[in-house]
Amino acid sequence: MGDNVIKLDYVIPGDDFSVAGEASSNVKKVLNQLGIPPFIVKKATISMYEAEINSVIHAGGGNAHVEIDNEKIVVEITDQGPGIPDIELAMQEGYSTAPDEIRELGFGAGMGLPNIKRYSDELEINTEVGKGTTVRITIRLKA
Amino acid sequence: MYRGAAMKLRDVVSILDAEILAGSENLDLEITSACGSDLMSDVMAYVKENVLLLTGLVNPQVIRTAEMMDIKVVVFVRGKVPGKNIVDLAAEKGISVLTTREPMFVACGKLYSAGLTGRGA
Ligand SMILES: Nc1ncnc2c1ncn2[C@@H]1O[C@H](COP(=O)(O)OP(=O)(O)OP(=O)(O)O)[C@@H](O)[C@H]1O
Numbered sequence: 588m589g590d591n592v593i594k595l596d597y598v599i600p601g602d603d604f605s606v607a608g609e610a611s612s613n614v615k616k617v618l619n620q621l622g623i624p625p626f627i628v629k630k631a632t633i634s635m636y637e638a639e640i641n642s643v644i645h646a647g648g649g650n651a652h653v654e655i656d657n658e659k660i661v662v663e664i665t666d667q668g669p670g671i672p673d674i675e676l677a678m679q680e681g682y683s684t685a686p687d688e689i690r691e692l693g694f695g696a697g698m699g700l701p702n703i704k705r706y707s708d709e710l711e712i713n714t715e716v717g718k719g720t721t722v723r724i725t726i727r728l729k730a
Numbered sequence: 731m732y733r734g735a736a737m738k739l740r741d742v743v744s745i746l747d748a749e750i751l752a753g754s755e756n757l758d759l760e761i762t763s764a765c766g767s768d769l770m771s772d773v774m775a776y777v778k779e780n781v782l783l784l785t786g787l788v789n790p791q792v793i794r795t796a797e798m799m800d801i802k803v804v805v806f807v808r809g810k811v812p813g814k815n816i817v818d819l820a821a822e823k824g825i826s827v828l829t830t831r832e833p834m835f836v837a838c839g840k841l842y843s844a845g846l847t848g849r850g851a
């Protein structure tokens with residue numbers, strides 16, 4: 588890849604749950620095409636998928652910006668949703684504010700953010716109540 | 731990690747008397763472990779190796795979740811037949827889709843008794 592940086596941008600629609608995950612799916616395809624080792628691809632796409640789903644079910648959709656260089660994959664999911672009032676609480680396994688209709692879709696167990704923490708090398712969450720949330724996930728390509 | 735005895739996808743089809751809706755080209759795929767869940771949150775958090783997923787949940791996120799987790803086979807239980815959009819999405823991702831009339835507990839029990847005892851988690 589040399590010094591090249593690959594940049595990918597996606598809109599994450601908030602009104603159609605059936606397409607939630609398409610951005611992550613596309614990124615997975617690109618990472619595989621770049622020949623990135625499968626276990627790193629998995630770390631990146633699981634993390635991104637959780638954040639993408641969160642932006643749909645908790646924040647009415649958002650945007651994804653992905654940068655890939657020689658050293659790392661950085662995924663940034665931004666939304667203009669309600670923000671997260673207590674981030675420590677939100678990071679706890681099992682904590683969820685998802686309504687019943689989200690549970691019926693198979694999500695809302697409060698596992699997503701802890702799962703991103705587990706799979707990513709760096710996780711940064713910037714959130715402001717009433718303004719929105721940015722989740723920045725870094726996956727290193729080298730040990 | 732403990733692995734159960736392998737079986738092939740064609741064995742799963744016959745054990746569950748299942749219909750294959752997508753990915754019939756993968757009948758020789760080796761299956762070593764399985765997971766039954768209606769909660770994709772749990773599948774995302776706990777599945778560690780390539781498994782066969784049994785679920786009673788029917789929506790496109792089942793296939794998306796399978797894609798992210800490198801799950802190659804999804805079995806819809808209790809006679810649930812996914813819509814064309816779901817089957818097409820799976821076919822595009824190379825994921826095999828089965829449907830069986832058996833309810834979740836019986837489907838899991840039948841596969842387990844037949845030797846599919848790997849947990850994949
Ligand atoms: N982008 C976001 N905007 C607003 N709130 C959020 C956002 N992401 C997460 N949260 C809050 O943090 C909680 C925990 O998130 P987490 O992803 O861990 O669980 P969940 O999405 O509720 O369930 P799961 O991820 O298991 O489907 C959510 O229930 C929600 O209250």
Ligand SMILES: [Mg+2]
Pocket residue numbers: 637640641695698699700
């Ligand atoms: Mg979540």
